Protein backbone atom coordinates (compact mmCIF):
# COMPACT_ATOMS: atom_id res chain seq x y z
CA UNK A 1 0.00 0.00 0.00
CA UNK A 2 1.31 3.48 -0.87
CA UNK A 3 1.17 5.97 2.02
CA UNK A 4 0.50 9.52 0.80
CA UNK A 5 0.84 11.17 4.23
CA UNK A 6 4.25 12.99 4.28
CA UNK A 7 4.41 12.80 8.11
CA UNK A 8 3.96 9.02 7.95
CA UNK A 9 6.63 8.76 5.22
CA UNK A 10 9.04 10.58 7.56
CA UNK A 11 8.29 8.33 10.54
CA UNK A 12 11.09 5.85 9.76
CA UNK A 13 14.51 5.28 11.26
CA UNK A 14 16.99 7.83 9.98
CA UNK A 15 14.53 10.69 9.44
CA UNK A 16 16.02 14.15 8.97
CA UNK A 17 16.35 16.55 11.92
CA UNK A 18 14.06 19.00 10.08
CA UNK A 19 11.26 16.45 9.77
CA UNK A 20 11.65 15.55 13.45
CA UNK A 21 11.45 19.22 14.48
CA UNK A 22 8.41 19.72 12.27
CA UNK A 23 6.73 16.81 14.05
CA UNK A 24 7.83 18.05 17.49
CA UNK A 25 6.45 21.53 16.75
CA UNK A 26 2.97 19.98 17.07
CA UNK A 27 3.50 18.99 20.72
CA UNK A 28 2.41 21.49 23.36
CA UNK A 29 4.87 21.94 26.26
CA UNK A 30 5.08 24.04 29.39
CA UNK A 31 7.79 26.69 29.22
CA UNK A 32 10.47 26.97 31.91
CA UNK A 33 13.60 28.97 32.66
CA UNK A 34 16.36 26.65 33.79
CA UNK A 35 18.75 28.72 35.91
CA UNK A 36 21.97 27.91 37.71
CA UNK A 37 24.62 29.59 39.84
CA UNK A 38 27.83 28.41 41.50
CA UNK A 39 31.52 27.94 40.64
CA UNK A 40 30.63 27.77 36.91
CA UNK A 41 28.88 31.15 37.09
CA UNK A 42 25.28 32.30 36.73
CA UNK A 43 23.40 31.23 33.60
CA UNK A 44 19.98 30.30 32.33
CA UNK A 45 18.03 29.27 29.26
CA UNK A 46 14.43 28.78 28.15
CA UNK A 47 13.50 25.10 28.16
CA UNK A 48 10.58 22.94 27.09
CA UNK A 49 12.45 19.62 27.45
CA UNK A 50 11.59 19.12 31.12
CA UNK A 51 9.52 16.34 32.66
CA UNK A 52 8.73 14.56 35.90
CA UNK A 53 10.60 11.26 36.40
CA UNK A 54 9.71 10.10 39.94
CA UNK A 55 8.00 11.37 43.10
CA UNK A 56 10.21 9.29 45.43
CA UNK A 57 12.64 10.92 45.48
CA UNK A 58 11.04 13.85 43.63
CA UNK A 59 13.02 13.96 40.38
CA UNK A 60 12.81 15.98 37.17
CA UNK A 61 14.74 15.62 33.96
CA UNK A 62 16.03 18.56 31.94
CA UNK A 63 17.64 18.32 28.48
CA UNK A 64 20.31 20.92 27.75
CA UNK A 65 22.02 21.43 24.39
CA UNK A 66 25.81 21.19 24.80
CA UNK A 67 26.15 24.02 22.22
CA UNK A 68 24.14 26.41 24.42
CA UNK A 69 25.94 29.38 25.99
CA UNK A 70 24.49 28.27 29.34
CA UNK A 71 26.04 24.81 29.05
CA UNK A 72 29.49 25.46 30.64
CA UNK A 73 27.82 26.78 33.81
CA UNK A 74 25.27 23.95 33.89
CA UNK A 75 28.08 21.42 33.39
CA UNK A 76 30.16 22.81 36.28
CA UNK A 77 27.48 23.66 38.85
CA UNK A 78 25.77 20.93 40.87
CA UNK A 79 22.39 22.68 41.18
CA UNK A 80 19.74 24.28 39.01
CA UNK A 81 16.25 25.70 39.35
CA UNK A 82 13.37 24.91 36.98
CA UNK A 83 11.17 28.04 36.95
CA UNK A 84 7.85 27.20 35.26
CA UNK A 85 6.59 30.35 33.58
CA UNK A 86 3.28 32.14 33.99
CA UNK A 87 1.49 33.42 30.88
CA UNK A 88 2.54 37.02 31.56
CA UNK A 89 6.22 35.98 31.54
CA UNK A 90 6.44 35.45 27.76
CA UNK A 91 8.94 38.35 27.58
CA UNK A 92 11.30 36.58 30.00
CA UNK A 93 11.01 33.41 27.90
CA UNK A 94 12.15 35.47 24.88
CA UNK A 95 15.10 36.97 26.77
CA UNK A 96 16.34 33.51 27.86
CA UNK A 97 15.60 31.88 24.47
CA UNK A 98 19.04 32.54 22.97
CA UNK A 99 21.45 35.12 21.57
CA UNK A 100 21.09 37.50 24.56
CA UNK A 101 24.02 38.10 26.95
CA UNK A 102 23.47 36.49 30.39
CA UNK A 103 23.39 39.81 32.30
CA UNK A 104 20.65 41.12 30.00
CA UNK A 105 18.65 37.89 30.45
CA UNK A 106 18.73 38.21 34.23
CA UNK A 107 17.80 41.92 34.02
CA UNK A 108 14.43 40.77 32.59
CA UNK A 109 13.29 39.32 35.95
CA UNK A 110 13.54 39.64 39.75
CA UNK A 111 15.32 36.85 41.57
CA UNK A 112 15.63 35.17 44.92
CA UNK A 113 16.99 31.78 46.04
CA UNK A 114 15.76 28.72 47.94
CA UNK A 115 18.03 25.91 49.24
CA UNK A 116 20.70 25.54 46.54
CA UNK A 117 21.33 29.18 45.60
CA UNK A 118 20.13 28.71 41.99
CA UNK A 119 18.15 31.79 40.81
CA UNK A 120 14.39 31.61 41.53
CA UNK A 121 12.22 33.83 39.32
CA UNK A 122 9.67 36.00 41.10
CA UNK A 123 6.14 35.41 39.78
CA UNK A 124 6.86 31.99 38.26
CA UNK A 125 3.94 29.56 38.36
CA UNK A 126 6.15 27.31 40.49
CA UNK A 127 9.91 26.84 40.91
CA UNK A 128 11.68 23.50 41.51
CA UNK A 129 15.04 23.98 43.25
CA UNK A 130 17.19 20.97 42.39
CA UNK A 131 20.48 19.18 42.88
CA UNK A 132 21.76 17.54 39.70
CA UNK A 133 22.18 13.85 40.60
CA UNK A 134 22.98 12.27 37.23
CA UNK A 135 24.03 13.40 33.73
CA UNK A 136 23.61 11.36 30.55
CA UNK A 137 24.77 12.62 27.13
CA UNK A 138 22.27 11.74 24.36
CA UNK A 139 22.85 13.11 20.85
CA UNK A 140 23.38 16.89 20.98
CA UNK A 141 22.05 17.21 24.55
CA UNK A 142 22.85 16.21 28.12
CA UNK A 143 19.92 14.73 30.03
CA UNK A 144 20.14 16.00 33.61
CA UNK A 145 18.35 14.09 36.36
CA UNK A 146 17.56 16.60 39.08
CA UNK A 147 16.39 15.86 42.61
CA UNK A 148 13.96 18.50 43.84
CA UNK A 149 15.07 19.80 47.24
CA UNK A 150 12.79 22.83 47.62
CA UNK A 151 9.69 24.37 46.04
CA UNK A 152 8.65 28.01 45.75
CA UNK A 153 5.23 29.29 46.78
CA UNK A 154 2.98 28.70 43.75
CA UNK A 155 1.46 31.66 41.89
CA UNK A 156 -2.23 31.19 41.10
CA UNK A 157 -2.38 32.39 37.51
CA UNK A 158 -2.35 31.17 33.90
CA UNK A 159 0.57 29.08 32.65
CA UNK A 160 2.62 29.55 29.48
CA UNK A 161 2.58 26.84 26.81
CA UNK A 162 4.64 26.57 23.59
CA UNK A 163 3.05 24.82 20.59
CA UNK A 164 3.20 25.34 16.82
CA UNK A 165 6.16 27.71 17.45
CA UNK A 166 3.96 30.14 19.38
CA UNK A 167 3.24 30.90 23.01
CA UNK A 168 -0.24 30.32 24.44
CA UNK A 169 -1.83 31.01 27.83
CA UNK A 170 -3.48 28.08 29.54
CA UNK A 171 -5.34 27.35 32.76
CA UNK A 172 -7.34 29.38 35.25
CA UNK A 173 -7.07 33.14 35.55
CA UNK A 174 -6.32 34.49 39.08
CA UNK A 175 -9.17 33.80 41.53
CA UNK A 176 -10.04 37.52 41.63
CA UNK A 177 -11.07 37.38 37.94
CA UNK A 178 -13.02 34.09 38.35
CA UNK A 179 -14.27 33.92 34.73
CA UNK A 180 -15.73 30.44 34.95
CA UNK A 181 -17.79 31.29 38.03
CA UNK A 182 -18.91 34.53 36.39
CA UNK A 183 -19.85 32.68 33.22
CA UNK A 184 -21.79 30.07 35.17
CA UNK A 185 -23.71 32.76 37.01
CA UNK A 186 -24.43 34.87 33.95
CA UNK A 187 -25.20 31.93 31.64
CA UNK A 188 -22.58 33.22 29.15
CA UNK A 189 -20.00 30.70 27.83
CA UNK A 190 -16.62 30.71 29.68
CA UNK A 191 -13.66 31.86 27.57
CA UNK A 192 -11.50 29.03 26.22
CA UNK A 193 -8.84 27.60 28.57
CA UNK A 194 -6.17 27.96 25.83
CA UNK A 195 -5.56 31.21 23.98
CA UNK A 196 -2.77 32.85 21.99
CA UNK A 197 -0.67 35.44 23.79
Ligand SMILES: NC(=O)C1=CN([C@@H]2O[C@H](COP(=O)(O)OP(=O)(O)OC[C@H]3O[C@@H](n4cnc5c(N)ncnc54)[C@H](O)[C@@H]3O)[C@@H](O)[C@H]2O)C=CC1
Pocket residue numbers: 020021022024025048049063065140165
Ligand atom coordinates in the same frame (compact mmCIF):
# COMPACT_ATOMS: atom_id res chain seq x y z
N1 LIG B 1 14.93 20.75 23.25
C1 LIG B 1 15.54 21.79 22.69
O1 LIG B 1 16.74 21.88 22.67
C2 LIG B 1 14.70 22.87 22.07
C3 LIG B 1 15.33 23.86 21.36
N2 LIG B 1 14.61 24.86 20.81
C4 LIG B 1 15.35 25.87 20.04
O2 LIG B 1 14.66 27.14 20.08
C5 LIG B 1 14.65 27.74 18.79
C6 LIG B 1 13.22 27.98 18.33
O3 LIG B 1 12.53 26.71 18.21
P1 LIG B 1 11.19 26.54 17.42
O4 LIG B 1 10.67 27.87 17.04
O5 LIG B 1 10.29 25.67 18.21
O6 LIG B 1 11.52 25.89 16.01
P2 LIG B 1 12.19 24.53 15.61
O7 LIG B 1 11.62 24.22 14.29
O8 LIG B 1 13.66 24.63 15.70
O9 LIG B 1 11.71 23.43 16.68
C7 LIG B 1 10.47 22.73 16.62
C8 LIG B 1 10.44 21.79 17.79
O10 LIG B 1 11.46 20.81 17.65
C9 LIG B 1 12.08 20.51 18.90
N3 LIG B 1 13.49 20.92 18.83
C10 LIG B 1 13.99 22.03 18.24
N4 LIG B 1 15.31 22.05 18.33
C11 LIG B 1 15.67 20.95 18.99
C12 LIG B 1 16.90 20.42 19.37
N5 LIG B 1 18.06 21.03 19.09
N6 LIG B 1 16.91 19.26 20.04
C13 LIG B 1 15.76 18.60 20.35
N7 LIG B 1 14.55 19.06 19.98
C14 LIG B 1 14.51 20.22 19.32
C15 LIG B 1 11.29 21.29 19.93
O11 LIG B 1 10.25 20.47 20.43
C16 LIG B 1 10.73 22.44 19.13
O12 LIG B 1 9.58 23.03 19.68
C17 LIG B 1 15.44 26.82 17.87
O13 LIG B 1 16.77 27.26 17.83
C18 LIG B 1 15.39 25.48 18.58
O14 LIG B 1 16.49 24.66 18.29
C19 LIG B 1 13.25 24.93 20.93
C20 LIG B 1 12.58 23.97 21.63
C21 LIG B 1 13.26 22.87 22.29
Ligand SMILES: Cc1cc2nc3c(=O)[nH]c(=O)nc-3n(C[C@H](O)[C@H](O)[C@H](O)COP(=O)(O)O)c2cc1C
Pocket residue numbers: 031045046047048049050063064065066067068069070096097098099100162
Ligand atom coordinates in the same frame (compact mmCIF):
# COMPACT_ATOMS: atom_id res chain seq x y z
C1 LIG C 1 10.32 27.60 23.69
C2 LIG C 1 11.76 27.19 23.74
C3 LIG C 1 12.12 26.01 24.35
C4 LIG C 1 13.46 25.61 24.41
N1 LIG C 1 13.77 24.44 25.05
C5 LIG C 1 15.07 24.09 25.17
C6 LIG C 1 15.42 22.94 25.90
O1 LIG C 1 14.58 22.24 26.47
N2 LIG C 1 16.75 22.61 25.99
C7 LIG C 1 17.72 23.39 25.39
O2 LIG C 1 18.91 23.06 25.50
N3 LIG C 1 17.40 24.49 24.69
C8 LIG C 1 16.10 24.87 24.59
N4 LIG C 1 15.77 26.00 23.91
C9 LIG C 1 16.85 26.80 23.33
C10 LIG C 1 17.55 27.66 24.38
O3 LIG C 1 16.62 28.43 25.13
C11 LIG C 1 18.54 28.61 23.67
O4 LIG C 1 17.91 29.28 22.65
C12 LIG C 1 19.68 27.84 23.10
O5 LIG C 1 20.28 27.13 24.15
C13 LIG C 1 20.73 28.73 22.45
O6 LIG C 1 21.02 29.75 23.34
P1 LIG C 1 22.40 30.57 23.39
O7 LIG C 1 22.26 31.73 22.45
O8 LIG C 1 22.46 31.00 24.80
O9 LIG C 1 23.52 29.64 23.02
C14 LIG C 1 14.45 26.42 23.83
C15 LIG C 1 14.10 27.63 23.21
C16 LIG C 1 12.78 28.02 23.17
C17 LIG C 1 12.43 29.33 22.54
